[in-house]
Amino acid sequence: MISPDHPRYRSLEVRERLAWFAREGVVSPEGLAAHGRGEAFDYLLGEKTTESALLAERTAAAMLLSARHPVISVNGNTAALAAREIRYLQKATRAAVEVNLFHRTPERVAKVTRLLEGHGVEVLEGEVERLIPVSHDRGWSHHDGAAAADVILVPLEDGDRAEALVSMGKSVIAIDLNPLSRTARAATLTIVDEVTRAIPAITRAAGELSPGECERLISRLDNSNFLQAALDEIAGRLSHALD
Amino acid sequence: MISPDHPRYRSLEVRERLAWFAREGVVSPEGLAAHGRGEAFDYLLGEKTTESALLAERTAAAMLLSARHPVISVNGNTAALAAREIRYLQKATRAAVEVNLFHRTPERVAKVTRLLEGHGVEVLEGEVERLIPVSHDRGWSHHDGAAAADVILVPLEDGDRAEALVSMGKSVIAIDLNPLSRTARAATLTIVDEVTRAIPAITRAAGELSPGECERLISRLDNSNFLQAALDEIAGRLSHALD
Numbered sequence: 068m069i070s071p072d073h074p075r076y077r078s079l080e081v082r083e084r085l086a087w088f089a090r091e092g093v094v095s096p097e098g099l100a101a102h103g104r105g106e107a108f109d110y111l112l113g114e115k116t117t118e119s120a121l122l123a124e125r126t127a128a129a130m131l132l133s134a135r136h137p138v139i140s141v142n143g144n145t146a147a148l149a150a151r152e153i154r155y156l157q158k159a160t161r162a163a164v165e166v167n168l169f170h171r172t173p174e175r176v177a178k179v180t181r182l183l184e185g186h187g188v189e190v191l192e193g194e195v196e197r198l199i200p201v202s203h204d205r206g207w208s209h210h211d212g213a214a215a216a217d218v219i220l221v222p223l224e225d226g227d228r229a230e231a232l233v234s235m236g237k238s239v240i241a242i243d244l245n246p247l248s249r250t251a252r253a254a255t256l257t258i259v260d261e262v263t264r265a266i267p268a269i270t271r272a273a274g275e276l277s278p279g280e281c282e283r284l285i286s287r288l289d290n291s292n293f294l295q296a297a298l299d300e301i302a303g304r305l306s307h308a309l310d
Numbered sequence: 311m312i313s314p315d316h317p318r319y320r321s322l323e324v325r326e327r328l329a330w331f332a333r334e335g336v337v338s339p340e341g342l343a344a345h346g347r348g349e350a351f352d353y354l355l356g357e358k359t360t361e362s363a364l365l366a367e368r369t370a371a372a373m374l375l376s377a378r379h380p381v382i383s384v385n386g387n388t389a390a391l392a393a394r395e396i397r398y399l400q401k402a403t404r405a406a407v408e409v410n411l412f413h414r415t416p417e418r419v420a421k422v423t424r425l426l427e428g429h430g431v432e433v434l435e436g437e438v439e440r441l442i443p444v445s446h447d448r449g450w451s452h453h454d455g456a457a458a459a460d461v462i463l464v465p466l467e468d469g470d471r472a473e474a475l476v477s478m479g480k481s482v483i484a485i486d487l488n489p490l491s492r493t494a495r496a497a498t499l500t501i502v503d504e505v506t507r508a509i510p511a512i513t514r515a516a517g518e519l520s521p522g523e524c525e526r527l528i529s530r531l532d533n534s535n536f537l538q539a540a541l542d543e544i545a546g547r548l549s550h551a552l553d
Contacts, residue, residue, distance in 0.1 A: 082340060082343045083340070085339070085343065086338075086339035086340050086343065089339045089342075090339065095329075096328070096329035096332045096333065096339070096342050097325060097326070097329050099332075099339050099342035099343045099346065100325045100328065100329065100342045100343065100345050100346035100349065101346055102343050102346055103342065103343035103344055103345060103346020103347040103348070103349070103350070104346040104347065104349050104350040104353075105346070105350075106343065106346070106347050106350075107346070107347040107348075107349075107350030107351055107488065108350055110347075110488075110490075245350065245353075246551075247353075247551050247552075291552065294552060295552060298548045298549070298551055298552065301548055302545045302548045302549055305541045305544055305545045305548075306541075306545055308489075308490050308541055309490075309534065309537060309538060309541065
């Protein structure tokens, strides 16, 4: 148990939640380490949604609303942290939700699927094929999943697959706290924000945007601005950190 | 298996090693997440020992060599990553080595102890008492362990205990990749470097330093310089990151 007076209570509580899901087999050990990396970047960003991330989240909503076949790809960490938030985003955008795991076993797919369904998410089920050209198990996709998407939201993605999805001509929206990661650089749009803040922000925007606003947001998208803004935010905070 | 042509091979290999030790019960799930945080800072530091960290490592060697009763406190992550390196540091500094775990069970203490002993480390064993004033299980110490140390090396420490050890009048040497952590700020000396690079660097310095050099290094110690140098390094790298 973490005392609520600990200066980093919320972050430690989330870490404990993930540790619990790791013991349950939903989150992989590698997923825990990856989460820790995200925590560090979040810490450097002040553990809040920056103005620039909020604009990225609105742009993401515009892309999902304007898509022909939007897909949300969910891994163990995302399911453990944000199953309920994904349900609301799915309702707001009518996106298909697909489970996609790096450390893929039928048992883990079933566990993550049950967790999502328990929170009201409709999950693509049934046959999968290796439709995404990557060497590892994140290459599996349903015919109506990542392979069929024109716009795909990939929270907490690996760089390989993000690059592969972009090279397939898809618009890839990444949620990644590291603005320097391969995923962040490869994506069409990178939201540099924590996943449990980012997903509800996209959902809220999806409920607000008019078709005209969607078009404007998409036409102005330049991902390098989002990445640079996140780097500037971190650098600015570091320069005053020991004051 | 991670392909050696992956751009972050070494870091991923270390993460896989920790994941393996997590499945063995040596490393806790929370330890994996904490490791991930360290990885992110290491990434921002360029995954190399900076000039300033090297000076900190030489200063650490001076402090351990000059101590009356030096102690190295080892947790699960440190044992999993650096058991052999600790053996050499123990030989070079004649420090006592104590196992100290946040998620402490007799089984985990035994596992970590066996791992260290398997690499030739002499580990303090036998009775422990709650000698360090913290509310959690890191308060347990042998009479010849943390409680008796005048100089104590704490790789990968939590902020609570680092503060408690300093408040007991001990000289605390932290190894912490986050220059803003409570541990980093509380310690007498903070080495902002990755543990498997830092420990061998201390060992090498311990074999080289004369008593006069030790005295000079200790007299010039100002920890805020080390913390600021690490922040400057990160900020400098970020400003050129997208060039």
